[in-house]
Amino acid sequence: MSALTLKNLDISYGDTKVVHGVNLDVPEGESFALVGESGSGKSTILRAIAGLAPEWTGEISVLGQARTHRVDRKVSRQVQMVFQDPYGSLHPRKTIDSALSEPLAIHGIGNRGERVEAVLKQVGLDQRFRFRFPHQLSGGQRQRVAIARALMLEPKVLLLDEPTSALDVSVQAEILNLLKRLRREQNLTFLMVTHNLPVVSFLCDRLAVMRHGKIVEIADVAQLKQGELKESYSRELLAATAA
Amino acid sequence: MSSPLLEVENLRVSFPTHSGCVEVVKGLSFTLGRERLGIVGESGSGKSMTGRSILKLIRKPGEVTADKLRFEGIDILDQNEKQMRAIRGARISMVMQDPKFSLNPVMTVGEQIAEALVTHQKLGRKEVQQRILDMLVAVRINDPERVAKLYPHEVSGGMGQRIMIAMMLIPEPELLIADEPTSALDVSVQAQVLDIIDDLVTRKGMGLILISHDLALVSRYCDRILVMNAGRVVEECAAGQLDQAKHPYTRGLLAAMPVIDETRDELPVLDRTQWAGT
Numbered sequence: 001m002s003a004l005t006l007k008n009l010d011i012s013y014g015d016t017k018v019v020h021g022v023n024l025d026v027p028e029g030e031s032f033a034l035v036g037e038s039g040s041g042k043s044t045i046l047r048a049i050a051g052l053a054p055e056w057t058g059e060i061s062v063l064g065q066a067r068t069h070r071v072d073r074k075v076s077r078q079v080q081m082v083f084q085d086p087y088g089s090l091h092p093r094k095t096i097d098s099a100l101s102e103p104l105a106i107h108g109i110g111n112r113g114e115r116v117e118a119v120l121k122q123v124g125l126d127q128r129f130r131f132r133f134p135h136q137l138s139g140g141q142r143q144r145v146a147i148a149r150a151l152m153l154e155p156k157v158l159l160l161d162e163p164t165s166a167l168d169v170s171v172q173a174e175i176l177n178l179l180k181r182l183r184r185e186q187n188l189t190f191l192m193v194t195h196n197l198p199v200v201s202f203l204c205d206r207l208a209v210m211r212h213g214k215i216v217e218i219a220d221v222a223q224l225k226q227g228e229l230k231e232s233y234s235r236e237l238l239a240a241t242a243a
Numbered sequence: 244m245s246s247p248l249l250e251v252e253n254l255r256v257s258f259p260t261h262s263g264c265v266e267v268v269k270g271l272s273f274t275l276g277r278e279r280l281g282i283v284g285e286s287g288s289g290k291s292m293t294g295r296s297i298l299k300l301i302r303k304p305g306e307v308t309a310d311k312l313r314f315e316g317i318d319i320l321d322q323n324e325k326q327m328r329a330i331r332g333a334r335i336s337m338v339m340q341d342p343k344f345s346l347n348p349v350m351t352v353g354e355q356i357a358e359a360l361v362t363h364q365k366l367g368r369k370e371v372q373q374r375i376l377d378m379l380v381a382v383r384i385n386d387p388e389r390v391a392k393l394y395p396h397e398v399s400g401g402m403g404q405r406i407m408i409a410m411m412l413i414p415e416p417e418l419l420i421a422d423e424p425t426s427a428l429d430v431s432v433q434a435q436v437l438d439i440i441d442d443l444v445t446r447k448g449m450g451l452i453l454i455s456h457d458l459a460l461v462s463r464y465c466d467r468i469l470v471m472n473a474g475r476v477v478e479e480c481a482a483g484q485l486d487q488a489k490h491p492y493t494r495g496l497l498a499a500m501p502v503i504d505e506t507r508d509e510l511p512v513l514d515r516t517q518w519a520g521t
Contacts, residue, residue: 037432038401139286165426168285168456173499173510180509195428202501202510225504240434241503 001064003028003157003189004049004079009058011041011048018044019213021058028063028156031183031190033200035237036210042193046159049191050081063156073107080150084162086142090134096120096145097130103152115152122185123148124178140171147178151186160192164199176202197241201225209234248418248450249275249297252311256292259304267292269474275418279444279451281461281482283496284471290454291340293471294420297452298337299327314418333363336411337420338440342403346395352406353391359410378409382439401432408436412443418450425460437464458485458496470496 004026011019019041026032034042047053049060051071060067062075083089090099100116109115120127123144134142143163150158163179164172180203183190194200200207201224209217209231217231229235256268268289273280282290296307299319312319314335322330331337339345347355356375360366366374379387382405395403404424411419421440425433441464444451455461461468462485470478470493478490488494495513 038399038428169458169496170285170499170513173501174512176501177509177512198501198503198505201503201505202507227503238503 001028002026002061003030003063004191005059005061006045006049007059007061009045009048009056009060011044011053011056013044013053013055017213019048019056022213022215024208024215024218026189026191028189029187030206031192031204033204033207034191034193034210035195035197035200035207037195037237040210041213042210043161046081046161046191046193049079050159051075052081076103076155077107077153078155079157079159080153080155081159081161082143082146082150082163085166086139086146087134087166089146090142090149092134095131095133096137099134099145100149100152103149107153109153119148119151122151122182124174138171139167140174143167143171143175144178147175147182151182154186155188157189157191160190160194162194163192165194165196172199179203197224197238209237247274247276248315250311250313251275251297252309254293254296254309254312255307256289256296256301257306257308259306267474268296271471271474271476273469273476273479275450275452277448277450278467279441279453279465281453281455281465281468282471283455283458283461283468285456285496287473288471289474290471291422294337294422294452294454297420298331298335300337329363332359332411332416333414334416335418335420336414336416337422338404338407338411338424340423340426342395342400342407345407346403348395350394351391352393352395352398356391356406356410356413360413363414374413375409378413379406381412381443382406382409383435384409401428401436404428405432405436405439408440412440415447416449418452419444420452420454422454423456424453426455426457433460440464458493459500 002025006022006024009019009022010017022045034045036042044053048056054069062078067075097116100119101112104112104115116130117127120130125141125144129137129141164175167175176199182188192204201221204221206218206220207224208215211233217229217234219229223229227238229238252272254268254271255266257264257266271293282293284290295301301307309320353375356378357371360371360374375391376387379390384390384402384405425436428436453461453465462482465482468480468482468485469476472492478488478493480488498511499513501510
């Protein structure tokens with residue numbers, strides 16, 4: 001089954017249309033990357049799927065169910081998002097424990113203490129971090145917490161918006177390893193936005209190259225590894241990385 | 244090489260905490276001519292503090308000491324705030340990490356770039372306007388007239404960073420300190436921005452200190468590289484010889500980077516205990 005299907009998706013912010021007629025199908029268990037320069041609309045697609053950019057037309061289906069334009073609890077149970085900036089995406093005055101418990105409270109799920117403990121273990125954080133505040137954690141630890149928060153509702157799909165671009169290479173390696181392990185253990189589907197092609201090569205199965213709100217090419221990661229992207233723009237991107 | 248632009252000897256930066264003094268830069272020495280120097284290291288290695296202390300931007304209670312910290316013969320540590328203001332921006336300028344927090348949210352882009360210019364030079368209004376537009380074109384912003392009238396929240400991260408670079412380069416400084424200038428940008432723009440910096444630096448014969456955690460990037464754009472860990476330089480080498488780096492820390496950083504034709508199932512991570520004492 002498809003984890004995510006986008007059909008003829010147009011997304012606007014006010015009067016500006018930023019995504020034009022995107023068609024995409026991500027099967028369950030796949031790790032799919034959206035790459036492209038800033039402003040190409042790749043993050044906007046994630047935001048529309050997560051319900052943060054409600055001005056869209058077309059069709060968004062999650063695990064076979066069409067998504068409505070409103071906040072949709074069923075969708076949030078299945079799809080969660082990890083944001084780029086671990087410094088900005090955690091509430092500064094909430095402890096890690098309360099940040100992680102909040103989605104459970106919203107969805108009326110009990111057994112919160114145990115679930116928080118379990119998820120901290122999954123993302124490789126010691127229990128002593130549980131009652132700390134975000135400012136007491138390093139960037140990598142914070143991104144682990146952000147991933148833990150996304151995993152709280154046991155979703156099937158993770159939307160990753162540049163999950164490692166704010167981190168050091170050594171910490172990036174840790175987070176990439178973590179994401180890879182979580183996907184293997186929980187059979188997650190990833191839709192990841194990034195501009196780092198080596199990261200795509202490490203973590204993803206397929207990629208779509210976007211430009212000016214349109215998908216210009218969908219390719220296999222094997223093609224990326226061998227430098228066999230077809231479109232000239234994709235080749236430009238690749239050249240910028242390899243240079 | 245002519246006389247050095249910047250001389251640093253035994254630079255130390257420390258911050259008092261409840262549990263004693265923490266030294267974040269521990270005796271750093273280097274000289275910089277009109278060349279491109281890269282400082283590489285992870286967060287917390289003291290690389291940004293090194294950059295900031297050159298501009299005397301470390302606030303109390305932080306403390307900077309050095310046997311020598313001279314910029315073109317001027318002793319930076321001896322300068323008072325007023326004298327420093329004449330140096331900052333005009334002669335040494337710094338591109339900060341994050342355009343989101345470093346641009347003034349209530350001023351338009353054009354006004355901010357103009358501010359950087361008129362603080363140091365007296366110019367007519369028309370000329371200022373022209374210089375701004377030229378600079379925006381130089382950092383490859385299409386449609387500079389429109390962008391100059393925008394507020395920082397109306398531009399993308401990549402554009403914000405190019406605006407910062409425009410702001411920093413418009414007074415034509417002699418030394419540019421770029422602290423992670425491209426970590427918020429995507430690859431295609433990253434290369435463009437660094438090409439812009441590189442072009443301006445070489446053309447005007449400026450000195451450049453490029454601070455970054457990205458080894459590949461630094462080795463591409465610099466002549467010489469200092470690798471820092473825990474406040475110390477662990478390795479110094481010519482940019483071309485980075486692949487022959489010897490220190491385990493440098494090697495670890497190099498190995499942790501995924502490559503385009505990645506075949507490893509898991510990336511090696513740094514074992515931080517290994518050189519904790521060094």
